[in-house]
Amino acid sequence: MKATISVRKLAIPVSRRDHVLGPINARATLLEYGDFECPYCGQAHAIITELKEELGDRFCLVYRNFPLTQVHPHAENAAEAAEAAGAQEAFWEMHDLLYQNQDQLEDDNLVSYAEELGLDVSRFVAELQNGAHSERVQEDLLSGTESGVNGTPYFFINGIHYEGPDDFESLRAAITNAEGSRRGRQ
Numbered sequence: 728m729k730a731t732i733s734v735r736k737l738a739i740p741v742s743r744r745d746h747v748l749g750p751i752n753a754r755a756t757l758l759e760y761g762d763f764e765c766p767y768c769g770q771a772h773a774i775i776t777e778l779k780e781e782l783g784d785r786f787c788l789v790y791r792n793f794p795l796t797q798v799h800p801h802a803e804n805a806a807e808a809a810e811a812a813g814a815q816e817a818f819w820e821m822h823d824l825l826y827q828n829q830d831q832l833e834d835d836n837l838v839s840y841a842e843e844l845g846l847d848v849s850r851f852v853a854e855l856q857n858g859a860h861s862e863r864v865q866e867d868l869l870s871g872t873e874s875g876v877n878g879t880p881y882f883f884i885n886g887i888h889y890e891g892p893d894d895f896e897s898l899r900a901a902i903t904n905a906e907g908s909r910r911g912r913q
Contacts, residue, residue, distance in 0.1 A: 735888035738873035741789050746818045748788040755786040755905040760871045760881040763806060763825040764799035764832060771880040772826040774895045786902050790822060792867040793879050801832035803864060808837040810860035815846045
């Protein structure tokens, strides 16, 4: 009997639609499905920030929303706030603020973050109130489900599910390995 190995692959490839930090043509791409209220995602955010500082443009970071609304009541609204900020070219700034303030994700907090970032607050509030970005968040959620995502944080490196520990050393080694693998195929 022959053994088979199941490898989860990213169902929907990275595209211009995604939130991308770093060069899209980098040899390694780390894609995270995350939830702004998830404490494990908060820990991963600190590690990813450290990776970006150390590795710089050697890898591309991509973020997709995967709010776990059953356990995190503010996650979906926070995701929509990040998207509303993104509509004003400030996704990553809001992303960072939300992770730095995970225990303060009420509507008034989100508005304060928009003010802090110098966004058009009236537009931001209107977009949150009318659910202007809810479809985008749902598309991310669906793409995650299609890719086998079942919790957060959930990582893909170069389109393949990363199943290792999400500590700094392990992620750095996986990214470095992915760089080498892609280099060998070019």
